[in-house]
Amino acid sequence: MRKDIHGTKIRGAALWLMGAVLAAILAIPWVPGVGATDAWAATDEFHDPFAEETVTVADPLEPMNRFFFHFNDKLYFWVLKPVAKVYGTILPPGVRIAIRNAYDNILAPVRIVNNLLQGKIKRCGVEIARFALNSTLGAGGMFDPAEQEFGLKAYDEDFGQTLGVYGMGHGIYINWPLFGPSSIRDTLGFGGDIFLDPTSYLYPPAGVYVGVKAVKVVNRTSLRLGEYEDLKASALDPYVALRDAYISYRHKQVQE
Numbered sequence: 022m023r024k025d026i027h028g029t030k031i032r033g034a035a036l037w038l039m040g041a042v043l044a045a046i047l048a049i050p051w052v053p054g055v056g057a058t059d060a061w062a063a064t065d066e067f068h069d070p071f072a073e074e075t076v077t078v079a080d081p082l083e084p085m086n087r088f089f090f091h092f093n094d095k096l097y098f099w100v101l102k103p104v105a106k107v108y109g110t111i112l113p114p115g116v117r118i119a120i121r122n123a124y125d126n127i128l129a130p131v132r133i134v135n136n137l138l139q140g141k142i143k144r145c146g147v148e149i150a151r152f153a154l155n156s157t158l159g160a161g162g163m164f165d166p167a168e169q170e171f172g173l174k175a176y177d178e179d180f181g182q183t184l185g186v187y188g189m190g191h192g193i194y195i196n197w198p199l200f201g202p203s204s205i206r207d208t209l210g211f212g213g214d215i216f217l218d219p220t221s222y223l224y225p226p227a228g229v230y231v232g233v234k235a236v237k238v239v240n241r242t243s244l245r246l247g248e249y250e251d252l253k254a255s256a257l258d259p260y261v262a263l264r265d266a267y268i269s270y271r272h273k274q275v276q277e
Contacts, residue, residue, distance in 0.1 A: 076272040078194045078204065080264065086196035090260045093201050097249065101242055109243035117240050119163035124237045125175070126155050126162025131217045135178035139186045144176040151175060177274075180217075181210025185275035194264055202267040 129152035136145040151167040158166045167173040192205025223229040256262035
């Protein structure tokens, strides 16, 4: 009897671990074209890398970075994209946009605090007003009356940008496994933003947080399928194109 119970516990733990690993792969923002380290944009706008200011960055880890670029590329095509396509066939675009809006509204503390830290007082006030309006009139953030009715656009700021405003350079370029394109500065910034993310305080922290992020990434990917594919199709070297687009865009964000 004890052996059966013990075996059941082991099988249950193994299944839970497998599920957690899959959820983690879906949850973290390495996805090409999606998430906090999005090489194209931190919003849902698609940016042409050739239209941005060209900024160079040291890449002494290029062999390792290229390896992880190809690793992440395979995960995108083999895991995330198929899941996002199925997800998109189940939920209509309007519902997925509402879910995206709700997630953006939840992350208002990140934008509010970082605008304040950068001395952008007016923008900080706009973000507070947006959060209040969208949380009430916008049904918990699923709709965006703040912009649609009052003309209050979001000012997307994060701690990586805050560090840049205070004079910290990109450092070296890093293409993290799973997390994707980043830099020394943005890696530190990502860690700082976690403390401002309300979903990181949900209980139990690990399970709920990973689940929330998994849905967020799959949802955003379903709305942006094809962007990463366009990058690969138009680039002679997709690794260089993604790196340069990411660094140029992050530089532009700091300058704004």
